[in-house]
Amino acid sequence: MSALFEPRTLRDVTIPNRVWMPPMCQYSAAPEGPDTGAPNDWHFAHYAARATGGTGLIIVEATGVSPEGRISPYDLGIWNDTQVEAFRRITRFLVSQGTVPGIQLAHAGRKASTDQPWKGGAPLAPAAGGWQPLGPSALAYDAKHPVPTELTADHIKHVVGQFADAAGRALAAGFEVAEIHGAHGYLINNFLSPHSNHRTDEYGGSYENRTRFALEVVDAVREVWPDDKPLFFRISATDWLEEGGWTPDDTVRFARDLQAHGIDLLDVSTGGNASGVRIPVGPGYQVPFAARVKAETTLPVAAVGLITETGQAEKILSNGEADAVLLGRELLRNPSWARHAARELGEAVRVPEQYHRSV
Numbered sequence: 612m613s614a615l616f617e618p619r620t621l622r623d624v625t626i627p628n629r630v631w632m633p634p635m636c637q638y639s640a641a642p643e644g645p646d647t648g649a650p651n652d653w654h655f656a657h658y659a660a661r662a663t664g665g666t667g668l669i670i671v672e673a674t675g676v677s678p679e680g681r682i683s684p685y686d687l688g689i690w691n692d693t694q695v696e697a698f699r700r701i702t703r704f705l706v707s708q709g710t711v712p713g714i715q716l717a718h719a720g721r722k723a724s725t726d727q728p729w730k731g732g733a734p735l736a737p738a739a740g741g742w743q744p745l746g747p748s749a750l751a752y753d754a755k756h757p758v759p760t761e762l763t764a765d766h767i768k769h770v771v772g773q774f775a776d777a778a779g780r781a782l783a784a785g786f787e788v789a790e791i792h793g794a795h796g797y798l799i800n801n802f803l804s805p806h807s808n809h810r811t812d813e814y815g816g817s818y819e820n821r822t823r824f825a826l827e828v829v830d831a832v833r834e835v836w837p838d839d840k841p842l843f844f845r846i847s848a849t850d851w852l853e854e855g856g857w858t859p860d861d862t863v864r865f866a867r868d869l870q871a872h873g874i875d876l877l878d879v880s881t882g883g884n885a886s887g888v889r890i891p892v893g894p895g896y897q898v899p900f901a902a903r904v905k906a907e908t909t910l911p912v913a914a915v916g917l918i919t920e921t922g923q924a925e926k927i928l929s930n931g932e933a934d935a936v937l938l939g940r941e942l943l944r945n946p947s948w949a950r951h952a953a954r955e956l957g958e959a960v961r962v963p964e965q966y967h968r969s970v
């Protein structure tokens with residue numbers, strides 16, 4: 612059997628193959644009114660297509676644990692029951708297709724309040740429908756972004772509670788995997804990295820202090836998220852800074868801490884927390900970071916970043932570099948990538964009955 616089509620069980624959830632969809636914001640939810648942040652027809656069609664295409668696990672895009680935790684006013688949110696009800700339609704359909712439904716729980720931190728990317732993605736001032744972003748320290752991401760409000764210790768506890776509430780709602784909405792967004796320069800990443808965290812209290816300074824907020828979120832979510840369901844953490848394994856940033860060594864150390872706190876898989880991405888860095892982008896460019904965590908810890912990992920070819924994906928798994936592959940833009944191009952890969956590898960193809968004449 613190919614490695615790509617071997618099922619994988621984490622806790623009591625069995626994912627039918629290793630072709631997974633990473634979170635990808637659609638910036639397409641209503642920005643105001645009763646349905647603010649709720650998934651709509653676009654989201655249903657988008658996720659449904661990747662499910663009928665045979666994807667093993669779909670991690671729904673970064674979903675705000677609070678209104679101010681959204682990257683843009685158009686992000687999905689999971690802070691009220693209207694949103695939960697709307698997500699149920701998607702999780703029900705994914706399950707009906709044999710796809711495991713996952714969701715990424717997110718707080719955008721100092722990079723919150725921006726416009727849709729296709730409108731330029733610039734920071735949105737409160738007067739233009741945005742809001743004041745929050746961060747560990749009063750340090751802006753770059754010259755275009757506003758200086759965030761530095762969170763007080765009380766406010767940090769409040770945000771930890773928002774993540775826990777969001778996890779409860781994700782469970783009610785029918786999700787079977789939850790992922791905490793600790794990557795790409797958003798709030799948790801802001802706390803982890805000495806580049807963005809200059810605090811002098813118990814949430815800043817040493818490695819232990821900078822990882823405190825992330826681990827408090829993990830603990831609070833793990834308490835709500837049931838023991839039989841897997842909890843993932845997405846990390847930026849490096850800030851890509853020469854010095855003064857989060858490093859791959861930190862990632863390996865933190866992977867062990869995360870596992871001790873009940874995380875079941877590390878989703879290994881990079882970057883997003885420091886502006887102006889050079890990233891050597893190319894096929895599979897982030898795989899070595901996942902492979903290193905895989906080699907040096909016992910925590911399962913997923914690899915992501917320009918994985919597009921069947922042979923490439925199969926090799927990452929059979930070499931033991933990762934436990935699963937996440938295909939982002941390739942699944943946007945080709946929602947049925949898993950089905951094509953299965954055919955190439957001579958595996959039984961999971962095809963909806965309605966499409967059997969296309970096999």
Ligand SMILES: Cc1cc2nc3c(=O)[nH]c(=O)nc-3n(C[C@H](O)[C@H](O)[C@H](O)COP(=O)(O)O)c2cc1C
Nearest residue numbers: 633634635636672673915916917918938939940941
């Ligand atoms: C349109 C788009 C939206 C994205 N949104 C998110 C997101 O919500 N959360 C996240 O962690 N990463 C996000 N990413 C990053 C992807 O999950 C993925 O890590 C990245 O695209 C690299 O994988 P790829 O080369 O297979 O596309 C997004 C990427 C794209 C292209």
